[in-house]
Amino acid sequence: MAPSRPQPRPEGIAGSPHAGPFPVGLYAAKLREELRKRARVQLFGEAFGFRAGRAKVFFELRDAGGALPCSMWRDAFEALNLGGDLADGTQVVAAGGPDFYPGSRTSSPAFSFAVGELRVAGEGDLLAQLEALRRGLAAEGLFAPQARLPRPALPRCIGVVCAEGSKAREDVLAGLRRRGWAGRVVWAFAPVQDRRAAPAVTRALQDLAAAPEVEVVVVARGGGSLADLFCFCDETLCRTVALLRVPVIASVGHHTDRTLLDDVAAVSCSTPTHAAEAAVPLHCAQARAAVHDAGARLAGHARRAVLDRARHLAHLSRAPGAHVARERRRLHQGLREVRASASRRAREERVALGERADGLARRAAAASGPGADAHRSRLEGFAAALAAHDPERVLARGFAVVEERAGGGIIAGAGEARAARALRVRFADGAVDATVDGPGG
């Protein structure tokens, strides 16, 4: 650092009744000296905006009448064993006195109440008021209506209340992008801190809810102290939200800060990004894939409903034809078997007849062999012999045959003739009847 050079004292203001001019550093050092002379006192109020530096911790002590910046040596604060920092609104008693850091050419001066001792006095008034209001709203049932509102899975239009140009706005957009959602966003920019915030946010919510196309509203704000977020505990704002027709998704402060808006809203989220995702519960790309899949499955069912049944019908319609064809085949087979059997039988008969014919032929041939003439001569001999003994030939030679007239029997003796009495005598040329008269001579 360049060594500081003593500056020449400039001329004072002409006609001014005040002493000087003096170097500011000299005056700042004198001021610190004067402040440090003041009596040490105890103050009480609510601590806000606690932050820890390298050597010191800082916070503000506030009440309805005013506030003081406070500082305390870090090791002294940690010796109190408060388990971390001072939550906003914590009521404390601080003992110490005013101090002034005079700063330098390269550092800013700072006034603070230098706290030597500290005691936590109990729940702060702000928190107590908040709890009282929370209990009152809960008793009226105002935490329920928003939670009962149906939230659309795929809103076309989302209203967002946030500060213009804020990080919360960017986070909401990032959340919507993550969902693959690209519909309509209606921005209702409003202050989200100080006394103007609650009425402005209330009006913005009422206007958004009055627009029929707005289906869900996000209220987004980044983190801050309880005092900063206190506008979101405003009673009018909370009562308005509780009775809105559209669901409100709150993302105010960090997850450790719970405002009354978080209680009355339909959903409370830890970050604006999560709030945006809660506003669009559906992941659009996945939903598109699911709808496409559903369409394909429906088409498959439609196709199968017709084709499967048509196939079944075709199968049924083919069944009688197949049965007839089967019967025809069976009959043809039977016919072939009958034909085969008949021809086999005919063949066998033919063979048998052939054999019999052969036998007969053989016998016929045997019968018409070389011994036939000899047989014929012998037969002719026998015929001549028989002719010689023919009675007719005897009659021709003059003999007669006596026969019984009644019976025709040959009478071969006299006794037979006597017995018969009526006789017929046959000659070669005819017969005469005769009667036995007596024994003859």
Add this chain to the structure above:
Amino acid sequence: MADELTYEAATARLEAIIKRLDSGEAGVRETLELVREGRALVEFCAAELDAVGRGLQELRLEELVARLEA
């Protein structure tokens, strides 16, 4: 309108339809009727998704109010 179809109602009905069709218990007439209804729901859902997929449209509340009052 209370009876206006919502995306979630459409997808719930679509799931029920596909479940019924997957069960294989629906006859051909019921199947074709369910498929017709399902196709209409798919078209509705696709249109809803298209409506939030054409590109982010940003509007200020004052513009919306002015439009409503016009």
